[in-house]
Amino acid sequence: MEAPAPVVFAARSHPLADVIDEVREIFVSLGFAELVGNSTQSSFWNFDALFIPQDHPAREMQDTFYLKDVSAKSVATPKQIKQVDAAHKNGWHYDWRLDAAKRMVLRTHTTCVTIRALADQEYDEARLFSIGRVFRNEKVSYKHLVEFNQVEGVVVGKNVTLRDLMGLQMEFYRKMGIKKAKFWPTFFPYTEPSLQSMIYNERLGKWVELFGMGIFRPEVTKPLGIKNPVLAWGGGIERIAMLKYGLDDVRELYNNKLGWLRSVPKCQ
């Protein structure tokens, strides 16, 4: 009666999937509708539509995965192509090339999915989000993976402002159980102004970087016919999972060690 019984393990979802689900539920509770899109994208939507010039260092093969011998036949409407071409010519003063925009990449962010939806649907007002895998060509380390999950939210509206963007972050963090957050300026090629948020982690006793955010530049929105301001923010989900499960090595999330998967408490 008092001896321990044999151990059985409950079948369960992956702890990282739990965090993804949690993030998704928060976005839905804040009134956001979910977008899904492909992991393989043309350079046009991953870079060009976001005003990232074709000679930008982030587009080099040592940072971005290009698919070998695979090119998109068509990438966008003739009007979209023409306008993006003009935006690059006027802003960066170089000859923009369509064949470079047709090269297929593993998306480096989910912003390509967001921007395409905004360009194709011409929303006047919207709250959208997407969660998905993104890819970076780099050495795997305790800090970095070549493939990870990113979440991204956008708000389109006539009167939305940077302070609203900051408020949405605070609301999101509050729902994640994060009490203290602050904002610093940062840089993204496709947003202006751009900020990054720092959140206070009680366990580590220090501020850690979380989401990047900003308002899409006119050089991004105007050529694609997006009339109202677009607030955008996002970041890696693995970082949130590491904080939640107290991990110091991001690789542990994908090691699929049954010992760990079976031991992480489901209810926390």
Next chain:
Amino acid sequence: MVEERTKMPVVTLYFNRITKLLGRKIAKEKIISALPFLGLDIEEEAQDHINVEYSPNRPDFSTDYGIVTSLQGILGIKLGVPQLRVKKGTHVIKADASVGKVRPYIVAIEALNGKMDDETIRQIITMQEDLHNGIGRKRKKVSIGVHDLSKIKFPLVYKTVERVHRFVPLNSQDSMTVSEILDKKETGMTYKHLLEGSKKVPVIVDSAQNTISFPPIINSKLTEVTTASKNLLVEVTATDKNAAEDALAVVSYALQSAGFKLSSVRILGPRNSTPLLASRKMLLDPALVKNTLGLDVSTSVIVKSLRKSRLDATVKGKQILCLVPRYRTDIFGPIDLVEEVALGYGIQNLIPTIPQASSAGQKNKVTVSLEAARSTMIGLGYSEVMNFGLTGKQILYDLAKRDSSGMISVSDSKSQEHQILRDALLPGLVDVLSRNIHETYPQKIFEIGTAFYRDDPVDEEIHLACASAHNDVSYTEIKSILQSILKSGFDVSTTTKISNDPLFVQGRTADILVNGKKIGIIGELAPEVLDNFKLRIPVAGFEIKLTGLI
């Protein structure tokens, strides 16, 4: 939106230098806490210095001088545009028509009567490197040469020469030909590709016929800068005139801050001209500030904020006329000025507001179906695992004995394990089992994820794979799971038709059909595959395509 992972350039700030340059005694803690509000990331903190990372869109942050200029602004020590004072010089550089096809543009400036210590030289060298990588796009677009002016006899000629042309390059004792430099010197080997396709190469030669520079590769030994150098010549060669002036502006401001007096160098020759480095005028509508930041403040507050960001601003009717110093190459138009207002005002002073949601949120219907499929698999006793979509050939094809003819690979991956996009999930599950042989059995796992196929250009399908490993595992057991997930999950009935697949034991494998169409495979894993994965326990599994069912 994910932060760039490309390595950001780093600047070292020594507190004693910063204090001197700031022109006012400011507590170290105050300086450190102000830096992030300029967009600088603190990388390392030590007793006497701090290392900060900056974004290459701010090339003026490539020296401590540039960072101090901005710090002075947000700390309220100095406001408005720092004046660039350039005396009109008499020296001339003539660009020959021959450079037109290789590297058409040249600009230059002289920096006089300066004193350089080791740290000043180090700051200038790191600036030069950062500008080469950023604005210069690894010297392709722009390269910069800094020379000891006293060794140069004007006028200079910028022209092309044959590859047998020789001179003594930097870090060398002997005269070398251009070809030798490109083949033997480190910078030659690194950057020789930039001169591919042109037989002749660009050089700058002085009136005594001494070669002083071989852009974009290397300077001459003759004009090497040392702590004894008091007068400098900075030349910038480029394939883009605007980028050349960008770089020259950044260097000029830094050298002026370092205590040099600037003197212009006249540029002659086709498509070339003497750079002006003048501040740019730009109009800002205060309504854009209000609408973008959500900040309703008077024009005088906007003007003061811009001046704290080291721009000049004056009210002109309903608009604000701004003057943007030439080194601020990151400012394209009014929206960039709005950010300058935010930085000058202080991001910490912006109070977050919460906009009301006008619509109800919703998950994508694909997500809803997949959540249901996941919970059904868990209900059947299977635990979820997560593998990468970008994986290695060994696991996917070699060990699993699968056909690799439709493989999609990526170019130049830095990692062996991440070279190809998976076209199946089951090999990844077998790999998970092989890495858990010391854990308690039974082991029952599943994964739902994307599989990739060549199409027009790529077809992405969502797959479900599952595997069961224990001593009594059988085809029947895994087929029960398959029937159950398809029935309870998707309300479809399935049939199986015996088939052949090298992944499975012959005679213990079948195609999975729904409405007569093949959606997957099922079976007991072949002993050879188990051996390849070092598994000593039998495994059964299946993989189905969910796209089409959901």
